[in-house]
Amino acid sequence: MKPRAKSPEPREGVRDAVARFVPRAQPLGSRPAALGSRLPALGSRLSALGSWLPALGFFFATALAPRAALAQDEQVGLARGTAVGPVQLQDLDGQAVDLGQVIGRRPVLVEFWATWCTNCAALDPRMRAAYQRHGSQVEFLVVAVGVNQTPASVKRRIAQHALPASRVLWDGNGAAVRAFETPATSYVVILDRQGRVAYTGIGPDQDLEAALARVAR
Numbered sequence: 001m002k003p004r005a006k007s008p009e010p011r012e013g014v015r016d017a018v019a020r021f022v023p024r025a026q027p028l029g030s031r032p033a034a035l036g037s038r039l040p041a042l043g044s045r046l047s048a049l050g051s052w053l054p055a056l057g058f059f060f061a062t063a064l065a066p067r068a069a070l071a072q073d074e075q076v077g078l079a080r081g082t083a084v085g086p087v088q089l090q091d092l093d094g095q096a097v098d099l100g101q102v103i104g105r106r107p108v109l110v111e112f113w114a115t116w117c118t119n120c121a122a123l124d125p126r127m128r129a130a131y132q133r134h135g136s137q138v139e140f141l142v143v144a145v146g147v148n149q150t151p152a153s154v155k156r157r158i159a160q161h162a163l164p165a166s167r168v169l170w171d172g173n174g175a176a177v178r179a180f181e182t183p184a185t186s187y188v189v190i191l192d193r194q195g196r197v198a199y200t201g202i203g204p205d206q207d208l209e210a211a212l213a214r215v216a217r
Contacts, residue, residue, distance in 0.1 A: 077181045077189065077200045084195055087179045089143065089169045092151045097169055099141075099176075104195035107138040107215040109208070110180065111165070112187045115149050115157045119186035122204030124164070130208040131164035137216040138190075140165040145185060146172040190215060 078084070086100030102108055111127065113120045131140050142165040144154045151170050158168060171177055180189050188206060190199040192215045199211035 075200070076202050077183055077187055078197045080197050080200070082197045084179065084189075084191060084197065087176050089171055089176055090151075092144075092155050092168060092170055094151070094170075097167075102139050102141070103191055104193070107193055107198075107212070108141060108191040108195075109138055109212065110141045110143055110176075110189045110191070112145055112171075112177065112180070112182045112185050113142045113163070114145050114147065114185045115153055117185040119184075119202075119204050123186050123188075123206065126204070126206060126208050128164040130212055133209060134212045134216050135164075135166070138212055140167075142168045143171050143176050144168060145177060145182075146170070146174060 084099075084103055086098055086103070089097045089099065091097055109130070111120070111123075127140075142163050144151075151172075154168065154170070169176075176182070180187070184202060186204065187202045188200065188208065189197060190208075190211050192198045198215045201208075201211075
């Protein structure tokens, strides 16, 4: 007589299968305490993400910026006639610099720059020509943005290839980027003697000498 085959094991029910992977719900009274213990960690993660978003947006805006200058025919960044208030920056050694000590005393040219900015490199010949012609009458400032570079990396670059500027400043917290409504690197703002915006432009094909001639009279 053949032995009787064993009956198959009963299939695991869906509820039992889910229970193996999903922990049982906590009693209602313990949920707020558990959630409260996790909120600080969640808040710190969201805060970190929030601090990165402006930098990432600025980086991608720069990468996607057109190579042609926009300001000759269109408004870019600050509107002409806007008065720029004091902005606190640092030099590359970490010393505080107040742009209010310069703005409103003489014309000022500000370029937002980065070591990785191809438009900045393409604009460099025009910047050098403008600096050579107007550097004695206009304050040329290069603002190194605090995105994907450090003061040390900026120092290394300008040691190899000096920039056409009287000072190179560090905008580690984005104060100048916000104050000047900077859309991307290679953005240039020229301020008149009263500290008001006379010109804005972006890209390698900016006619800086013509813009400077108007404010350096």
